Amino acid sequence: PAVTISDAVKxxxxxxxxSGHVxxxxxxxxxxxxxxxxxxxxxxxxxxxEASIDADWSIGRHVAVREAGLFIDVGGRAGFDxxxxxxxxxxxxxxxxxTLGFHGALMLRTTGIVADVATTTPWYQPFGLKGVVLGNTELELGITYAGEPDLFGFSSALTIGSVTGSATVFVDATAPEDTVLAGSLSKFNLADMLEKLTDGKIPQALAxxxxxxxxxxxxxxxxxxxHALRFDDKxxxxxxxxxxxSFVLYGLLKGSAEVDIATRSGVFVNATVDPIHIGKVLSVSGVERPSAPVQLLIDVGGPGH
Structure with a gap:
C-alpha cells in the first residue's frame, strides 16, 4: 500500500x-x-x-548526568530557540x-533567555511530609536580554493519601493578558483534615x-x-x-455547581442544591416535588445552544 505522510517527517x-576510532x-x-x-x-x-549524547557523568556523590544535548527550534510559540x-x-x-529525575533546558530566544526544568520521576514524602507525593512538576523562568522578567510558569501534580490534585500558574510578562491560573482536587473535607492534624480531638458536634x-x-x-494558551503540554x-x-456546606447545603464563561462564546451556569427541610420551620425544594433539588440554570450562548 502507498505510504501517506500527513503530519511530519523525522x-x-x-x-x-x-568501539572503533571514536x-x-x-x-x-x-x-x-x-x-x-x-x-x-x-x-x-x-x-x-537536536543532537544528544548518552553520558555517564557524576557531579559529586549525589548528582548523575545521563544525557546532554544541543537543539535548535524554528517556528512554534517562541519563533526561534x-x-x-x-x-x-x-x-x-x-x-x-x-532519587529524583530531572530534564532541564537553557534556551536562547529572540526575546531573551528561558530556563525550563521538569521532573521525570515522582517525589515521595517531599521535605519529610508523610503521605505526600509530587509528580509531573515543571518550572519555567524567562528574562529579557535587558534583565527584566519575561515569563513564569509552574505546574505540578499532588497526591495526599487518597486525594489527588494539580496546580498550574503561567504568566507572560510581555503580554499580561496571557495568564493562566488552574487547579483541581479530587476531594476535600475541612473536618477530616482538622481531625488528622489534631489526632481526632475535634468535637463531633463541630465536625x-x-x-x-x-x-x-x-x-x-x-x-x-x-486565545488558548499552552503550558506543560496542557x-x-x-x-x-x-x-x-458535589459540595457540602456546614452539613446543611448539599449540591453541585458548574460555571463556564467562555470568551466570545457565552455564559453557562448550572447549580443544584438538595432539598432543605428543617422541621416545620423551613422547607426549600424544587417545584416538581418536595424531594426535587433546587436548580439555577443560566445559558446565554453557552453549551446548551
Whole structure:
C-alpha cells in the first residue's frame, strides 16, 4: 500500500562511541553514543534539530548526568530557540525512591533567555511530609536580554493519601493578558483534615456542623486572553471555567455547581442544591416535588445552544 505522510517527517541517525576510532573520544567525554535528528511539521511549519549524547557523568556523590544535548527550534510559540538540555538524577535521601529525575533546558530566544526544568520521576514524602507525593512538576523562568522578567510558569501534580490534585500558574510578562491560573482536587473535607492534624480531638458536634465543609471533583481554569494558551503540554481555553461535582456546606447545603464563561462564546451556569427541610420551620425544594433539588440554570450562548 502507498505510504501517506500527513503530519511530519523525522530523520535520525545514531553513532556508537564505545568501539572503533571514536572510542577514544567517547571515553574522553564520558559518552556511549551520539544521536542526531531533524523533525519538520507540515501543518505548523515547525522545524527542530537536536543532537544528544548518552553520558555517564557524576557531579559529586549525589548528582548523575545521563544525557546532554544541543537543539535548535524554528517556528512554534517562541519563533526561534537555540539551547542546551540534559537529563540528570539527584539523590535526596538514602532510599531508592529518593532519587529524583530531572530534564532541564537553557534556551536562547529572540526575546531573551528561558530556563525550563521538569521532573521525570515522582517525589515521595517531599521535605519529610508523610503521605505526600509530587509528580509531573515543571518550572519555567524567562528574562529579557535587558534583565527584566519575561515569563513564569509552574505546574505540578499532588497526591495526599487518597486525594489527588494539580496546580498550574503561567504568566507572560510581555503580554499580561496571557495568564493562566488552574487547579483541581479530587476531594476535600475541612473536618477530616482538622481531625488528622489534631489526632481526632475535634468535637463531633463541630465536625458534623460548622466544620462540615467539603467538595469532590473540583476544577478551576482562568485564562483572561482571547486565545488558548499552552503550558506543560496542557491547553487552556480562553475564559473562566469552574466545576464542582458535589459540595457540602456546614452539613446543611448539599449540591453541585458548574460555571463556564467562555470568551466570545457565552455564559453557562448550572447549580443544584438538595432539598432543605428543617422541621416545620423551613422547607426549600424544587417545584416538581418536595424531594426535587433546587436548580439555577443560566445559558446565554453557552453549551446548551
Amino acid at each position: 530523520l535520525q541517525a545514531s553513532l556508537g562511541m564505545t 572510542a577514544t573520544v567517547g571515553k574522553w567525554i564520558g559518552a556511549t553514543s551520539l544521536t542526531a535528528s531533524a523533525l519538520f511539521h507540515f501543518d505548523s511549519h515547525e522545524f527542530r534539530f 537555540i539551547g542546551v538540555e540534559c537529563t540528570l538524577f539527584v539523590q535526596v535521601g538514602s532510599r531508592t525512591s529518593d 458534623k456542623t460548622v466544620l462540615d465543609v467539603g467538595f469532590t471533583d473540583l476544577a478551576l481554569s482562568v485564562n483572561p486572553s482571547d 491547553i487552556f481555553k480562553p475564559g473562566f471555567f469552574f466545576h464542582c461535582g
